[in-house]
Amino acid sequence: MAKNSVPVSALEDAATVRVALDALGLKVDGKPAAPRTARRKRACLSDVLGLAVEERYFTTPVNPLTTVKWVAPKSAEEVDPDSVANPRQARSLLKGVRKQGPRGAHLEAFHTIAVLFRVYAKVLAQTQERANHRIDAAMREWNEPE
Structure with missing residues (x-):
């Protein structure tokens, strides 16, 4: 797990946050996840990062998700x-x-x-x-x- 993880403090970098947000929109096999899944996972990540802010894991008391503009995947529930x-x-x-x-x-x-x-x-x-x-x-x- 340590091999595939980054320190929480690395999330102060906007590029790292973007990588994390983009990963939320994918399934384990790399295919796109449902838009609701990405939004739900983002909400969970936001909660976890909020706790990290409270515990002072970051140099500034700001949730890193608020510093990055990111749009969740669109819900394209198309009819075939x-x-x-x-x-x-x-x-x-x-x-x-x-x-x-x-x-x-x-x-x-x-x-x-x-x-x-x-x-x-x-x-x-x-x-x-x-x-x-x-x-x-x-x-x-x-x-x-x-």
């Missing part, structure tokens, strides 16, 4: 278009649910809402992507020198 049923598939699936005995009608209503939600989420994601593209273009135009 291939996972959304097309209208023909949706009708076929709901017809099959309806045939599932006495609870079929109840389940059909539930699954209809679930299918509609996924379609709605897909449309919203596409709309958000177009809006973000327009905003980015407007910001680039705004920032161009005359």
Whole structure:
């Protein structure tokens, strides 16, 4: 453990804090972790560093996380278009649910809402992507020198 660790005082260096923050966004295998995971881990790190400040492990009584600007990974809960049923598939699936005995009608209503939600989420994601593209273009135009 000592071989892979740095002294707590090393976290007074902004570059070391950035490395730590970036590591919070990764799983052990190096793949990106869920955005909520990164935010939760950052909160835990902040608490630990707050205790280190109280115990005077740093030369200045400031939590090192407050000295570094860092943005948590964005929550991109995208809907995979291939996972959304097309209208023909949706009708076929709901017809099959309806045939599932006495609870079929109840389940059909539930699954209809679930299918509609996924379609709605897909449309919203596409709309958000177009809006973000327009905003980015407007910001680039705004920032161009005359």
